[in-house]
Amino acid sequence: MLLLPKRCLFCHGNIQPEIGWRAIFSEEKEQLLCVDCQGKLQKIGGERCRICSRELQLLDSNYRQEDLCHDCIRWEKDHEWKEVLDSNYSFFHYDDFFKELLAQYKFRGDYLLAKIFTASIQEYLQQNTPDFIVPVPLSDERLYERGFNQAEALINEAGYKVDTILSRIHAEKQSKKSRTERIHLPQVFRLNSNVEVMGKKVLIIDDIYTTGSTLRHAAKILKSEGAKTIQSLTLAR
Secondary structure (H helix, E strand, O other), rough: OOOOEOOOOOOOEEEEEOHHHHHOOOOOOOOOOOHHHHHHHHHHHOEEEEOOOEEEHHOHHHHEOEEEEHHHHHHHHOOOOOOOEEEEEEEEOOOOHHHHHHHHHHHHOHHHHHHHHHHHHHHHHOOOOOOOEOOOOHHHHHHHOOOHHHHHHHHHHHOOOOOOOEEEOOOOOOOOOEEEEHHHOOEEEEOOOOOOOOOOEEEEEEEEOOOOOOOOOOOOHHHHOOOOOEEEEEOOO
């Protein structure tokens, strides 16, 4: 039987099977990206900002203070947002390659790309056990445009239960807004009825951490309802 070569989920080029002793004796993992595309995914490494996961070694000393970056220091100095989001963890740098990857997944509806991040999410959740795994919700308009909620897809593909305990009440896009405009938006989320988060550990899932405004708006609602800890997990920072 002729076996057709596997195709990279992103560029659709052929995936060359791994050969050698390492491939024989190591646990087999499904190859979803070609070597070139896999190599372009830049993991965040080294010392990170305690809150937002920014790689601190890339920052000038003027833009960090001990284990916090300048952005998080500003958030924590704001009484309204202080200690709302306990921490965010991101896997990759949001560079030109990741921007194109995310655009294909998020805006061009390539659902299968969610599978690329399954192993990373599973590894994270084996070490962290939240009571709720909550995708950032989309407005009805955005859900219709995209066909699926990209955060929900990440959770589903990783094999975990999606806890849809939040709803979006503000449909205006935030991607075109400045940091100040995002911070001062009216609350964009609400906690669904008959949901009890008092004393619970909540993990919010989203695709990207930019200013942190979206995640903090979601976290603020949950903290106000008594959640014990609010952490977020994002693909890129």
